[in-house]
Amino acid sequence: MIVEQFGVEDWMDRYEEGARYNITDTCARPLTLNELFSLTGEDKKDFMESFFQREQTYGPIWGDKALKQEIAGLYEHIRPEQILTEHGATGGNQHIFFSLIRPGDRVIAFAPSYQQFYSAPRSLGAQVTVLHLKKERGYLPDLEELRSAAKAGVRMICLNNPNNPTGSLIPRDMMEEIVHIAEEAGAYLFCDEVYAGAAQTKKDRCPSVADLYEKGIATGSMSKSFSLAGLRLGWLATRSEKALAQFRRVRDYDLVSCGLFDEAVAALALRHKEKLLERNRAIVRHNLPLLEEWVEKEKHASFVKPKAGTMALVYYDFDMPSALFCHRMYYETGAFTVPGDCFEEPFSFRVGYGHDPETLVKGLEAVSAFFHILEKE
Incomplete structure (x- = not known):
């Protein structure tokens, strides 16, 4: 590698x-953490007393049930059992690539965007096509260019919405077209959605790919829009049972479980999302x-x-x-x-x-x- x-x-x-x-x-x-407890109105003393009574063993292997219930509330069609907690969204992204990408697979990604989306699959032996997002198009994908690239066959299409570093946002109608392109190709559609929720206006939002497409895979985290990067707590969500089974299998090799404290604080925070x-x-x-x-x-x-x-x-x-x-x-x-x-x-x-x-x-x-x-x- x-x-x-x-x-x-x-x-x-x-x-x-x-x-x-x-x-x-x-x-x-x-x-x-003082600000978090003040903002949410939760009792810090009660939380700490309760947590200090817990044995510091491994947490639930696929993620705390209460936390996953709160995460599911960020989506329209995702159930708690369709979520796995991760070591940050970066860890979730890498988990996706290691689980689903094989040598020789074709992957489509975009730039400017987060380098992990094209460099990580490339390191696994994938054939990566990088499509350039143009300033004059508001950094939105060229659907004809994407459709043409996908015709040759593709295992996964990788997106970042909202986009880092440009702040562009793919609107719902365009995302539905991207879903259609992925569906025609039989491809997974992976989208890092860590900046979801931090929009300039109420109309500036797009549904998650995990809600729009059965083979859509979304990652999120407590870092960006929720201001708790120190927890190192992220997640992935998908309705694809085949993908979930592979994620659980690979997870045993490099993750096991997330931290008890991280998941407890994240669950508290997301109760007040x-x-x-x-x-x-x-x-x-x-x-x-x-x-x-x-x-x-x-x-x-x-x-x-x-x-x-x-x-x-x-x-x-x-x-x-x-x-x-x-x-x-x-x-x-x-x-x-x-x-x-x-x-x-x-x-x-x-x-x-x-x-x-x-x-x-x-x-x-x-x-x-x-x-x-x-x-x-």
């Missing part, structure tokens, strides 16, 4: 810890206009306004590779962003706007300061 360098994660590993203005993180502003989502929608709806105003005023910057999620891809007009651009900007002004090269989209960088507005404003001012430095060179 040859594993490619994971561009965005490697970049975050090297630069995030010492960043002065981190304006590229894609989680909605993380909650402390609407409160968490309401909080985080308010954050992104307040902060996106700050980013939009900066882009409109900054002559060197442009972007396609996001529909959902917590991030945007911002372009600049200097003739400088984005990795060098972001490296220099980090050390010369303190602004920390991820280069577009990590998403196969040159002359751009990812901005996350889900954190506190003060850091966002100061970080964007630092980006402008770097633009001024480049103007003088």
Whole structure:
């Protein structure tokens, strides 16, 4: 197995810890546990007393029943037994690939998107076709291009909706067409939906692929839209019994079960899912206009306004590779962003706007300061 360098994660590993203005993180502003209990109105003392009485053995192998009941509430047609908890959505994604992708299988993925969707299948010996999402199309898939690619036969189509790093959102009618393409090919349709729920307006939502298609497989997590990345708790959901049987078989080799504490806190949080989502929608709806105003005023910057999620891809007009651009900007002004090269989209960088507005404003001012430095060179 040859594993490619994971561009965005490697970049975050090297630069995030010492960043002065981190304006590229894609989680909605993380909650402390004190904030979680305050927001939900749950009794922290009762929770801890109860949890401290539990034996620290393995948890339920396929996930805590109470937690899976709450996760099922995020879907229209998914039952708790059609859900498996995972070590974050990244772990769930990898579990899907290791379970279903075989050497020689054809896989279709998209870029810019999360690199795992094409690099992980490629490492397993799959033949991966990467279709490019174009700025002028609002980063939405070209259905004719997808249909043509799928005609040669395909094992799995991989999506990210809402999209990281662009914040684009595939609408329901387009997703139904994608489902039809997958169905005609007999393919699995896998969609990472970790940013679902963090939309700009009420109409900006799309049903889960797990609800729309029997062979649809969705992943989610407590990290992005629910602000609890420290739990390292995600899940996968599908109505395909064949896929679920394979997931359970492979799971025994590398996961066994998730942490008791992680699942207990996640279950508590998801009992109040609407409160968490309401909080985080308010954050992104307040902060996106700050980013939009900066882009409109900054002559060197442009972007396609996001529909959902917590991030945007911002372009600049200097003739400088984005990795060098972001490296220099980090050390010369303190602004920390991820280069577009990590998403196969040159002359751009990812901005996350889900954190506190003060850091966002100061970080964007630092980006402008770097633009001024480049103007003088």
